[in-house]
Amino acid sequence: MTEPWWKSSVVYQIYPRSFADSNGDGVGDLQGIRGRLDHLAWLGVDAIWLSPFYRSPMADFGYDVSDYCDVDPLFGTLADFDELVADAHALGIRVIIDWVPNHTSDQHPWFIDARSSLSAEHRDWYVWRDQTTDGAPPNNWVQTWTEDQPTWTIDPTTDQWYLHLFLPQQPDLNWRNPQVVAAMHDVLRFWLDRGVDGFRMDVLHALGKDTDLVDDPPELLPIPHSALNHHPSTYELVQGLRSVLEEYDGDRMMVGEIFLLDTALVASYYDGGQGVHLAFNFPPLYTPWDAGLWRHRVEEVAREIDPQGWPSWVLSNHDQPRHRTRYGTEARARAAAVLMLGLRGTAFLYAGEEFGLEDGVIPANRVVDPGGRDGCRAPIPWTAASDHDWGTDDPWLPWPPDAASRNGEVARADETSIVHLYRRLLAERRASAALHIGSQELLDAPAGVLAWDRADGTDRRRLAVNFTSEPVSLGSLATGWLLAVSTDGLGEGSPFGGELGPDQAVVLRPA
Numbered sequence: 001m002t003e004p005w006w007k008s009s010v011v012y013q014i015y016p017r018s019f020a021d022s023n024g025d026g027v028g029d030l031q032g033i034r035g036r037l038d039h040l041a042w043l044g045v046d047a048i049w050l051s052p053f054y055r056s057p058m059a060d061f062g063y064d065v066s067d068y069c070d071v072d073p074l075f076g077t078l079a080d081f082d083e084l085v086a087d088a089h090a091l092g093i094r095v096i097i098d099w100v101p102n103h104t105s106d107q108h109p110w111f112i113d114a115r116s117s118l119s120a121e122h123r124d125w126y127v128w129r130d131q132t133t134d135g136a137p138p139n140n141w142v143q144t145w146t147e148d149q150p151t152w153t154i155d156p157t158t159d160q161w162y163l164h165l166f167l168p169q170q171p172d173l174n175w176r177n178p179q180v181v182a183a184m185h186d187v188l189r190f191w192l193d194r195g196v197d198g199f200r201m202d203v204l205h206a207l208g209k210d211t212d213l214v215d216d217p218p219e220l221l222p223i224p225h226s227a228l229n230h231h232p233s234t235y236e237l238v239q240g241l242r243s244v245l246e247e248y249d250g251d252r253m254m255v256g257e258i259f260l261l262d263t264a265l266v267a268s269y270y271d272g273g274q275g276v277h278l279a280f281n282f283p284p285l286y287t288p289w290d291a292g293l294w295r296h297r298v299e300e301v302a303r304e305i306d307p308q309g310w311p312s313w314v315l316s317n318h319d320q321p322r323h324r325t326r327y328g329t330e331a332r333a334r335a336a337a338v339l340m341l342g343l344r345g346t347a348f349l350y351a352g353e354e355f356g357l358e359d360g361v362i363p364a365n366r367v368v369d370p371g372g373r374d375g376c377r378a379p380i381p382w383t384a385a386s387d388h389d390w391g392t393d394d395p396w397l398p399w400p401p402d403a404a405s406r407n408g409e410v411a412r413a414d415e416t417s418i419v420h421l422y423r424r425l426l427a428e429r430r431a432s433a434a435l436h437i438g439s440q441e442l443l444d445a446p447a448g449v450l451a452w453d454r455a456d457g458t459d460r461r462r463l464a465v466n467f468t469s470e471p472v473s474l475g476s477l478a479t480g481w482l483l484a485v486s487t488d489g490l491g492e493g494s495p496f497g498g499e500l501g502p503d504q505a506v507v508l509r510p511a
């Protein structure tokens, strides 16, 4: 039986505003992405995930959608999108797109109509509650980012509260209304018909809500409700989404953003094979650079997720400081690449991590994101020139640090750079069934080292990551192995000597 493509894949996340600019307006666009597909093919990724490019007033930079079935003019046109998909597919790269089902923009025609009167056609497409005598919001749920604010705003026209787990400009859809379900299913079909291979589904765990609006436990506040919402009605909604994907051939896939920092809960959204194909599991992304803590995470995923479905690994995205920045050194970023590409599961890379980019340092007067996430969204510098191939020296956010020396052009020209490590890891992973689909067994390793075996039939690999700043000897674990890939690039293809340098990681092949 052949496995679906997404299991063995490495998916590369593109935040369109920050990736590449074709028209010099300082904001990345679809033609910019198209112009960089050769880099992605060279790197060896299997798929790209595009963060939102839909029509949007950009209160949340595209995660506030005012038309789900069109491209914002800032990013291009539907024709540009079709060209991008065609070119990606011609290179063997799948395309998954972001779908934002929990909320629309307040400028979406559905919400403009909904708020116009109590009897508006789309009134019940959103979540409303009566004004109270004491003027208090309907419950204690806390908004995301502005954590002293309720998830409710009074709409003056009708004097009712509407629900928004995120900004007031992002009203939550009412997924109990079958018309909402049907309309959003049609949005999926619109893009499936255009040939997309799947969807990354934004805050998927939040769709089903408690109709009694029970308060969140006070001791958990001010954790935003978006990180706590967990309601049984969501499972059936996810099953419905999956059945839309199954109307199509070609193993279309959905990866849910399940922003619940509890791996057992995340696993539940796989729903015994009826739910998501993949779920983002974020606890590892919050895990410090420590072998013991990482071992715990790997064991947790093996225990909770593997019996339910296929794991996924992610260390950086458009919402979090880059792991290069969190872990503090390039040596660790290199070792982290071995970790995430060597563990059993689909790997999600975030554009720019292959160049070892750090977060941008954003002066206060350039901060634009309501959630303060600008640093990880600094534009990708493609060349050493002052405009870094953006057609402007001054894009929407400042460049990441050292862009004159740390950029795509310089990195690709230097065989010792981190991008070549990523490329070798991706090639090794693609060539080895043990690595891309095989079983996994954690080994007893010296303190500070995480070591594990991967196997598929007779194909075997052994991997080891030294999380410490001291050299470590792997002892008998090293006997009989060749060095396939090493974070320092030295000695690859030769017998492995058994010593790991500080923050060094290796992939080993049987001798």
Ligand code: GLC
Binding pocket: 060, 063, 064, 100, 166, 202, 203, 257, 259, 318, 319
């Ligand atoms: C998800 C997205 C984030 C967005 C939020 C609201 O967490 O990753 O960027 O702001 O949902 O849509």
